Amino acid sequence: MDKLNKNDYKKYVDKKVPKPTYLRNMIMAFLVGGTFCTIGQIITNILKSNGLDKDMAAAGTSISMVFIGALLTGLGLYDKIGKVGGAGAAIPITGFANSIVAPAMEYKREGFIFGVAAKMFTVAGPVLVYGIGSSVIIGLITLLLR
């Protein structure tokens, strides 16, 4: 590029690119994320009132929310929720379910081994690796400090 330095061009482009609607996105993320969390709380309360202890109720809630996320993905609704809700749809455990079910559906045509099974973790894989990895490290540190 003649006479136009790459850094100058980047700065120039940043001014040209339309900005995301931050306020609207934040409000929608709060509402969508809040809705998922409220549903989770309702499930927890129902499980507790049916005699499950705190840990069991938490596990039951996670399982139920993963099911809801997977079902909404399968019905073709979660991408629409994610488009509106952004991080509010991605961060809750329903978003985690979406990130696994979406590639599993997408790569069905490449077969069950190299398609569904191999591609299932293309989005969620890094979360699992670093999530599980860091929890192991924290666990070891806790063990050593005792």
Add this chain to the structure above:
Amino acid sequence: MALKKLGAQTTKLENPPSVVSYYSIVGPKEGEGPLKDYFDLILEDDLWGQDSWEKAESKIQEECIKLAIDKGGLSSEGIDYLIAGDLINQITPSSYSARQLAIPYYGVFGACSTMTQSLSIGAMLIDGGFADNIACAVSSHFSTAERQFRFPLEYGNQRKMSAQWTVTGAGATIISSFGNGPYIKHITTGKIIDPGITDAANMGSAMAPAAIDTLICHFQDTGLAPSYYDLILSGDLGYVGKDIVIDLMKKKGYDLSKNYTDCGVEIFDKSEQDTHAGGSGCACSATVYNSYVFKEMAKGKYTKVLLMSTGALHSTMSTQQGESIPGIAHAVAIENTKE
């Protein structure tokens, strides 16, 4: 001696090939856009009865080429070469389409610049006396491009404001040494210009400098001014890239404000169709040229048109390795009269 070369990067065609037939097929979303009345065929279902998106894209391209040949009153035996391309790895949709057509085939890759790339090569083959009839075709498909370059379709993510929407469809142009026009008069082959953009969701900015370079080169080589053309059309720079081209060209002394637009801007209705920075993909420029542009040239609304498809020549691997996006733009000047 390169007798037909004009200036640094332009070819002046001594025996200008004529566009004798053209056809465009688009998906349902494009068929709801502002140019819906110009497309030859609008699909109701973008799978078109196939069991994968890739097979659907292949079928769209194959049918588009066949229908263009039919519309021109030709047969596939009468076509000397097929020059086709698309966006998918190893351009399989084009090769599978060519498998059915039994026409000598050159598969070309220029990302979204492929339509003017294939027209350029085809026009030079005809002008050189190597062929009489050539089919130039490209295709792209939103769903094949999404899964290759971005995320699975059902994944709930938000698109950036600078992101563009890959056009589903195909465009085919039959050019010939015979015919009554419009004629391909000049070709300006672009250089790779890499302005250092690494964000694959900001391709308009990555390709705009290549478009500017090719435009300036075309005007310098031919001695023509932008006002010579009734319409200057870039491929898929979208709203962001179009804005940059107008702005930076003005700074270099070329006024494009009156007769320049971009196919990515024209193909979708930004406010109604939620396509953010506009359309993209090989078929973005190809479907607009092979519908709106050629039909309006036939009616006489435009007599001199400069078509310039723009391409971002990156891959998912190069993006992941932090490489910036190389841009390219090839210009093809088409006029209703031979002289």
